[in-house]
Amino acid sequence: MSAPVLSVRNIEKSFGGIQAVRGVSFDVHKGEILGLIGPNGSGKSTLFNCILGQLAPDAGEVHVTGRNVSKMRASDLNKLGVGRTFQQLSVFPKMTVLDNIILAGQEHHGTMLSRLFGPSDAGLTQQAEQLISFFRLTHLRDTLAGSLSYGQQKLVDAAMALMAGPSLVLLDEPAGGVNLTMLANLKERLVTYNAEHGTTFVVIEHNMEFVMSLCTRIIVLAEGHIIAEGKPEEIRANQTVIDAYLGG
Numbered sequence: 233m234s235a236p237v238l239s240v241r242n243i244e245k246s247f248g249g250i251q252a253v254r255g256v257s258f259d260v261h262k263g264e265i266l267g268l269i270g271p272n273g274s275g276k277s278t279l280f281n282c283i284l285g286q287l288a289p290d291a292g293e294v295h296v297t298g299r300n301v302s303k304m305r306a307s308d309l310n311k312l313g314v315g316r317t318f319q320q321l322s323v324f325p326k327m328t329v330l331d332n333i334i335l336a337g338q339e340h341h342g343t344m345l346s347r348l349f350g351p352s353d354a355g356l357t358q359q360a361e362q363l364i365s366f367f368r369l370t371h372l373r374d375t376l377a378g379s380l381s382y383g384q385q386k387l388v389d390a391a392m393a394l395m396a397g398p399s400l401v402l403l404d405e406p407a408g409g410v411n412l413t414m415l416a417n418l419k420e421r422l423v424t425y426n427a428e429h430g431t432t433f434v435v436i437e438h439n440m441e442f443v444m445s446l447c448t449r450i451i452v453l454a455e456g457h458i459i460a461e462g463k464p465e466e467i468r469a470n471q472t473v474i475d476a477y478l479g480g
């Protein structure tokens with residue numbers, strides 16, 4: 233069997249006296265859409281930031297397709313084929329949808345120097361156009377991103393994360409603040425992208441309906457450790473999970 237796309241091994245992270253993540257381990261295999269859920273303060277963001285090289289864990293390792301990336305910076309992880317979105321939108325409001333997405337591709341492809349003096353495009357426009365079409369944003373291609381609805385900006389954000397042609401994408405609360413119609417659209421597009429490209433997704437999300445319908449497997453964190461893991465229907469019926477959410 234091939235190496236997991238993502239292997240998280242015994243990650244620990246404390247802030248002063250607060251043990252935010254207490255020895256978390258899990259694997260994610262190619263093509264999975266893994267949901268990472270848990271009550272507020274359970275350690276999801278801290279774990280995400282440790283995986284993505286934005287926080288140095290106190291202990292543990294992160295492997296991407298068998299390679300130890302524990303000490304790697306976020307920008308280098310991106311070059312290895314790991315994409316991400318942020319809880320806060322990362323679009324530039326005064327740039328068009330197309331330019332935002334091309335810029336995300338440029339960040340993946342090269343340094344500032346090569347972007348200034350290298351070929352201006354390198355196929356990025358075509359790739360960006362394809363993603364714009366995929367997310368059904370063609371009519372907004374030349375619109376300034378700042379004038380889009382919040383949900384539309386979330387779609388642009390997702391397209392930006394996919395510009396690197398990543399094998400693994402981490403989505404940080406993709407459904408936050410998005411209306412129901414746009415949410416259904418976002419979910420359907422992510423599922424289709426996953427089916428067409430085999431891209432692996434890991435998703436932190438508070439919206440239970442979204443997570444239950446999007447994910448193939450769910451891991452539940454509480455107080456910094458994993459309390460349950462399984463298919464959405466198993467998690468929905470798990471009494472330990474229900475108790476954790478009710479504060480039991």
Ligand SMILES: Nc1ncnc2c1ncn2[C@@H]1O[C@H](COP(=O)(O)OP(=O)(O)OP(=O)(O)O)[C@@H](O)[C@H]1O
Pocket residue numbers: 247250251252270271272273274275276277278279
């Ligand atoms: N930079 C920090 N300094 C101090 N404590 C922190 C820091 N970041 C997180 N914590 C604490 O670590 C614990 C886990 O927080 P974390 O944000 O990872 O949880 P979460 O599950 O993502 O929460 P939420 O769902 O509310 O975003 C919390 O007790 C939080 O207060």
